[in-house]
Amino acid sequence: MLNLPAIGKSMTFRLIGLTPEGKRILRFDHDRTRRHSPIIDRMGKIYIVENKSLAAYLRQLSKMGEEIEDYASIWNYTKGETEPRFHLYEYPDFPFQSTERMSNLVL
Secondary structure, three states, X not given: OEEEXXXXXXXXXXXXXXXXXXXXXXXXXXXXXXXXXXXHHOOOOEEEEOOOOHHHHHHHHHXXXXXXXXXXXXXXOOEEOOOOOOHHHOOOOOOOOOOOOOOXXXX
């Protein structure tokens, strides 16, 4: 999960490449299932280069006593989608109507 500026928390990503050191290059996007500031439609994609390769991460886990075989599927994570919001976290209906107008943002 990544908390993106002006976007919020997102697990919507795609693996788009690898560095020569084996670090993954991920392209993140905002979660389109939720309402966001209109500025996100003008923003480009967010690209992140991980700070260590998967091999380095697995070596670190091994030193911590983890069974590396338990992490065999880690190589399959090339695409992620933010899950729909759990019903418990939906706002209740209010006895008033809020405006759609954004008064604190000039585009």
